[in-house]
Amino acid sequence: MNKIGLIIRREYLTRVRNKTFLLSTFLLPVMIVLLISSAGFLAIKGKTTHRIAVVDENGYFKDYLKSDSGIAFNFSPGIDSLNYSAKNCSAVLIIPELKEGEKTVYRLKYKKQLGLGDISDLERRISSAITDHFIYTKTNVSRSRLDSLRAAANEMAELKTFPDEGKNVKASSQGFAYGVGYACGFLIYILTFIYGAAVMRGVMEEKTSRIAEVIVSSVKPFPLMMGKIIGIGAVGLTQFLLWVVLIVLVAGVGQAFIPHDVLQEVNNLQQANSMTMGSAVQASEAAQKIFRIRQMIGGANWLLIVTCFIYYFLGGYLFYASLFAAVGSVVNEDPQEAQSLLLPISMPIVFSFIIMSIAAQDPGGSLSVWASIIPLSSPIVMMARIPYGVPGGVPYWQLLLSMALLAGGFLFTTWLAGKIYRTGILMYGKKPNWKTMWSWAFRRE
């Protein structure tokens, strides 16, 4: 058998047969779900109601400012800027008499800082209170009429967005695309670190135990490094495919638990929807929910997402794994040494993650576009954009350019790392720095 094949086989089998592989395959999704849901739970739970005392010299704000879960207003007569905290309020809003035609400053004094969102929410409420007051006092519209008009207007229209893909018009769901994009980016981020670190540890093991010395006499360093990278990459791919199978299975089992009559209603909805848009079919709330979820899932181009995910996972992994291998090859027994050398490699990955969380919300922004083309960050950032659709969210030229640059990028890093690796793997005792590694990489032979 070919020697690099032997190395790939060993790297793959020893890892896949390991119990920790199976354990991590099943535990990682569970952990990610727990992490995301607990973060969501804390975000909801952590939202506090701000109690704001209002000192109003105009006298009409108490009719317009309504307390809710975000802000509770306190209009008690005796309250002022001195005693508001004694009356259980965290801030006091002082509104002097407002005059038409001139700008009056109103102030918020606080003991507890309000968030940026809360401040703009407060400002919006004040200005709409003033507008409402004007409409009420300067026109003949009654308050109840105004409120009912408002409510009616809110119910009249709903925004749906459609990516322009020529003939093929499908309803898109921004929220769903955001979720899928964020999850894909997050997964690639985690996998790059997990498998990159696995490559580094593997290389360090071979170096410190002198295995490299024994093997290098029968296999050259470059195939040794590539065998390891490819073998571990195959483990990652296996893990991803297992996840896909797992998700399909869970979804199938989940559907089996939906009652038959609800399923029937869902099918009715589906048929009605395909015949005439927006026709009203009587259906229970549960059926409508399931229908909507089905529509969201059906609206996404899964083949494209999974294909791109595999491409960007492998591309990003290959791009960074060889760099991890190079670091592993230069450090000695002390794992501390790896820390400082890892920083320049983990920085771009962490930055990509930050850009990715922006790109998942704003897939068309110039930062998102450029970061999804440059191979340092493209594996993570591009995956956040792709669920928005191709070519609707990502034009073809951007996708192809990004893929081509990533392929070129990992060929370059592999070449560079290979040169550092082949010297580093047999060097002992000397702590290398970036300068010496640079000279290994670019010295002439």
Added chain:
Amino acid sequence: MSMLEVSHLKKYFATQKAVDDISFKVEKGSIFGLLGPNGAGKTTLIRMITGIFYPDEGGILFNGKKFSPTADASRIGYMPEERGLYKKMKIGEQAIYFAQLKGLSRADAVARIKDWFIRFDMKGWWNKKIEDLSKGMAQKLQFVITVLHEPELIILDEPFSGLDPVNANLIKEEIFRLATSGAAVIFSTHRMEQVEEICNQIVLIDRGQKILDGSVAQVKQDFKENLFRIHVDSLPQETSLAPFDLLAEKEHTITLRIKAGRTPNDVLKYFIDRECQITHFTEMLPSLNEIFIRLVEGTPLARQFQTIQS
């Protein structure tokens, strides 16, 4: 034709002349001791012979032909001083893996490993991991892996470290057996008593240069100091006219050095003339350990860095 012929080998690193013009020959069937203090350049030399490093200058002939790392790798077995084994891998699989890397087929590898495991009393080990083995056990496995593909040239770096006498003997016997069946063994160590016992040929290198080369017997002859030991029942009172200098005396055993121009017969005659009963008379050849220390003494413990002009 020698199995391995190394001529004028040089390897300079940025701060050191690691190997500086070394030549020697290793014959088929011989056990060759490569000796030298720490940092003398032994590892660099071995790495050039195993094809890990290319020499800057000089040549290596393997069976009379120019040495090619890719073609000849499967004919060399190298056992590094520290353990070159995967900790988390099962022993049987690991042995198969290394054998396959050396070009053996899987079936061949399995058959040979089983054979060796029986011979080395390692039958129950197949599914154990290296991390479960003691240092000595791992050493035995490493030895098996090194010689499994029946290499013509076997390079062993401190093969006995960490082995108990029984296992050390087992491996020693194997080394002899391999040499008798035609393999050349290069044996690198600091343990001179082992060298004396096992090797027929030695090379001593220091600071990258060869300072001694020859058969063990010849080297001892070259470094002898005319020292003899004699056991007599009584000592003559006066020895100032004797053909030797008395160096030490302990319970009627005398260590002496024969004076220049005299022979051992003169010494015996001297004692016989004085009617001393001789029960024992032997030449004291220096041990390799003494020769090693004498030659290397004065070398700083760690090699100083040199500046290389090139």
